[in-house]
Amino acid sequence: MAKDSFRTHHGMVDILPGESEQWQAIEKIIHDTAREFHFREIRTPVLEPTELIARGIGQLTDIVSKEMFTFSRGEDNYVLRPECTAPVARAYIQHHLDQRGGTQKLYYIGPMFRAERPQKGRQRQFHQFGAELIGSDAPAADAEIIAFMVRIYEKAGIRNTTLKLNSVGDPESRRSYQQALHDYFRPILGQLSEISQQRFETNPMRILDSKEEEDQPFIADAPLITDYLNEECRNHYAGVKERLDLLGISYTEDPRLVRGLDYYTKTAFELVSPDLGSQDALGGGGRYDLLIEEIGGRPTPAVGFASGMERFLIACEALGITPGSDPVPDVYIVTRGDEAGKWGLRMLKTLREAGIRATMDFAARSVKAQMKDANREQARFCIIVGEDELKQGRFTLRNMSESDEQMLTPDEILTRLQPPVQSP
């Protein structure tokens, strides 16, 4: 690589032709599924007020405490959004979407940013799609969100996933549970890993998440949140499970499933895949009944999920699924000479207006080089234009797979190519 050239920042990747078609294909699945479920798209800015994210996600989370890309300009503090639930909630409040009546079913696709060390399935700029159902505390809302997420992967052909499900309770349940955890861990605190000892103070539930070898035996016997849920949370959890059963969505209850962001309440879920390596979650989410009030709205229950696009594609690749296909032109116009080149340009316009995908050479190369290029691009037909054709008003139409040629007028060529040849 030349000395003076540039490359992307650490953890930022270019998506090139050949890959971009795969992205478009899964984006299409997401958009199509959203239509079936009647989720409506919302697009929020990539930059958000730093304070919104800090308050929404929680000061003590890793995301806020050490993974944000921030900068200031004048009085304003900007952050590259690390996730999209808080921004969507912000938009809901800002635009008074509650006044539109009913519940809001919103979905999004877009880049998110976290200043972590990159590894498989984790980049600094990564892409998430997700959905939020705002304004309902009913278990049916949780089920709808989960059904939407699950359906997208199902459509893509990703069948070997596991849906992990839990309830993390409401503040009241959480308090009694945290008390139980404190009572349980305090006597054995010295035997826990350093990180777990810290979490004992900050967020004892996270100890259950620990992967430290030394913690495992203690975690195995630790009290479970499900035993401390109050009646409301218990009923809600049962209601969600009942509806998932109803929808034929299988799940595995995981009483140790904890979500990383502070705003979650009650339902927590995660869709995991065995093909992702160390970062095994395709997506996750849950209920966040406290968030909207926390960032300045009226108390409003909501539930949502977020999924990683990069991990989606890793899962596809592991299963041998290649979403989308490389585009090929119907026609490649091969020209010889300046006049032919101009004719070709006009013909391109005509073809395209007829819905025929057409291109040509734009580097004034030899006929042979143009044919080679047409072959490389897998064009179905070539139109070959030189002085003879211009004089006769009839042009050579070459079928590239059959290798046969006909001399036709432009009108005949159009008729011959319509309806546009089918492409995969």
Place this chain on the structure above:
RNA sequence: GAGCCCAUAGCUCAGUAGGUUAGAGCGCCAGGUUGUGGCCCUGGAGGCCGUGGGUUCAAAUCCCAUUGGGCUCCCCA
């Protein structure tokens, strides 16, 4: 923030008892067909062997540093 691995052409990689002009396959460009692709043949372009220093008569090869990349921990999508 911590650990491990890697670094030779556009891509995938050969190349160590250190020794003359650094290789292959694929890809790219051109010719063989003065207007015709895919197969084939021939030729060509393209590397200061990531960067800097050291050891040596001599370094892609040994040593140190540095940068970049990958993976893992932490955490998350």
